[in-house]
Amino acid sequence: MQARVFVTLKPSVFDPQGTTVAEALHTLGYATVRDVRQGKYFELEIDATSADEARRLAAEAADRLLSNPVIESYRIEVTS
Amino acid sequence: MQARVFVTLKPSVFDPQGTTVAEALHTLGYATVRDVRQGKYFELEIDATSADEARRLAAEAADRLLSNPVIESYRIEVTS
Secondary structure, X not given: OEEEEEEEEOOOOOOHHXXXXXXXXXXXXXXXXXXXXXXXXXXXXXXXXXXXXXXXXXXXXXXXXXXXXXXXXXXXXXXX | OEEEEEEEEOOOOOOHHHHHHHHHHHHOOOOXXXXXXXXXXXXXXXXXXXXXXXXXXXXXXXXXXXXXXXOEEEEEEEEO
């Protein structure tokens, strides 16, 4: 089973990497790009018997290792 | 409109960062995690009149700036 974990900075946290990407896109002529936020993306291949179990395990991994809960939030999607 | 761009290394490209995360998860006791691939994740806020336009623009940005087409592939999702 595959769990996808998206980790992004919380909205209140300044994202200099995203700002730099947005400025680079403006320089390239993409003026309609208003804002960019950059995050991390993980694809976990998990041996789990159910989607719920895979999601629970991915959430635990995200809490303990993949994200910093003080400044980051995460979202999980499970596909079989 | 929001376009989400997921950039991952192509399957044939070795992903040491993902391997390190997988090993760390094994050390933490998550033996059922078979494999991890790490990638980048971008949320673009785009002033576009249609989802198609936003997708086209995000794909162009991904081709020109956000990904390295030699070793990386990307996937785009558009939400209003």
